[in-house]
Amino acid sequence: MATAPDMADMPTGTLLQIAPRIGRVLAPNPSPFTYTGTQTYLIGTTDLAVIDPGPEDEAHLGALLAAIGDRPVRAILCTHTHRDHSPAAAPLSAQTGAAVIGCAPLVLDDDGPRADAAFDPTYSPDRILGDGEQVSGEGWTLEALATPGHTSNHLCFALLEENALFTGDHVMGWSTSVISPPDGDMADYMRSMQRLLDRQDAIYYPAHGEPVQNPQRLVRGMMGHRKQREGQIVRFLERNGASQIPAMVAEMYKGVDPRLYSAAGRSVLAHLIDLDGRGIAAAAEDGRWRLR
Structure with a gap:
């Protein structure tokens, strides 16, 4: 932003x-x-x-x-x-x-x-x-x-x-x-x-x-930006395995005003829900997300 x-x-x-x-x-x-x-x-x-x-x-x-x-x-x-x-x-x-x-x-x-x-x-x-x-x-x-x-x-x-x-x-x-x-x-x-x-x-x-x-x-x-962000999320989960959203935000939004981190987390969640609906990602009970 x-x-x-x-x-x-x-x-x-x-x-x-x-x-x-x-x-x-x-x-x-x-x-x-x-x-x-x-x-x-x-x-x-x-x-x-x-x-x-x-x-x-x-x-x-x-x-x-x-x-x-x-x-x-x-x-x-x-x-x-x-x-x-x-x-x-x-x-x-x-x-x-x-x-x-x-x-x-x-x-x-x-x-x-x-x-x-x-x-x-x-x-x-x-x-x-x-x-x-x-x-x-x-x-x-x-x-x-x-x-x-x-x-x-x-x-x-x-x-x-x-x-x-x-x-x-x-x-x-x-x-x-x-x-x-x-x-x-x-x-x-x-x-x-x-x-x-x-x-x-x-x-x-x-x-x-x-x-x-x-x-x-x-x-x-x-x-294109949204597609790139989706790709970042998938690659993060490929590298790190099951992870929580704050960890994703910290890596993917470096240099962004920290006041915007919570908003960034909401957009990451929206991407993850979309990936879940397409059978690519899934949420665990402990709040972590992983690839299927």
Whole structure:
């Protein structure tokens, strides 16, 4: 994972018009996992959709309302229900009268590594968008694309008029996505990545990081990275026999910020579960993993 840039270069609470139909407001929640923070997107000119309203933060909500002004909001869309993405949906809906739509609600106990990845128990959509369903306003059409992997309920949203894809946390502009079991699923993630690779989107707008100008190349590289990590795990188990995940992380993530070790361990676990499902690895009762 990359080091976050100087926050003076990434102002929060300011509407940046990054394309004719697309505005962006950065939430004030930078961290080793959110990079500079969660980016909320405003789609449209005369009427709007809001994608990923962000965390429960009064300053961010105020910034969104200021950016919206007197324009009607047709829909508030959430890519998934982690706490840095969806909690502002309810108060923004109360202020604007817009329906909350998008991903399905999901709350479960997760022993994942980061507080901002916990699920949002307040999320209660007025409408759940299925794969391929659309919502539209004046001059814009958003189509839902089911992309499970980071979470089982994750959606991306395609802006048809711009040939652009809002990728939430499925593809980020600065790092690979954390896949944290039990809900995060590596096999689902790889299938979703293949689905994106088969598309012809011209640009990605992720929830964290800058726009991705050559998305197919990035997706291909991210898939290759996951395959390389899988190969590292298999070779580690071939050399060392039955082993626990912390030992794998210590060898495979040398030079990485130690604050990210727990997240790395979750991704290693996701790979091991995938290898188990394919008959390549298996878990022992003592928490060690071995090749079959």
